[in-house]
Amino acid sequence: MKQSHKRKRLPYGSTNFPGRKADRLIKYCTSCKLCWEHKNSKVVKGFHLKNFEWYENFPTYGKERKICPNCTQ
Numbered sequence: 001m002k003q004s005h006k007r008k009r010l011p012y013g014s015t016n017f018p019g020r021k022a023d024r025l026i027k028y029c030t031s032c033k034l035c036w037e038h039k040n041s042k043v044v045k046g047f048h049l050k051n052f053e054w055y056e057n058f059p060t061y062g063k064e065r066k067i068c069p070n071c072t073q
C-alpha cells in the first residue's frame with residue numbers, strides 16, 4: 001500500500017463528516033480498506049485540482065467497491 005502525505009483522513013463523527021446525502025458518492029477501497037469520496041474539483045489558477053477525502057471507520061455496507069486514486073497511482 002502506497003502512502004501519500006497529501007492524504008487527508010477525517011475521523012468518524014468529525015464536523016466535516018458527510019451526511020447521508022453524500023453517502024451514495026462514497027466508495028470503499030478494498031486496497032487500503034478506507035471509504036473515500038471524490039469531492040468537487042476546484043479550479044485554481046486555471047488548473048483543475050481533484051479533491052479527494054478518505055474516511056476512517058465509515059460504514060461500508062452498500063458502498064461501491066472501487067480502488068481509490070491513492071492506491072491506483
Ligand SMILES: [Zn+2]
Nearest residue numbers: 029032068071
Ligand atoms: Zn485505497
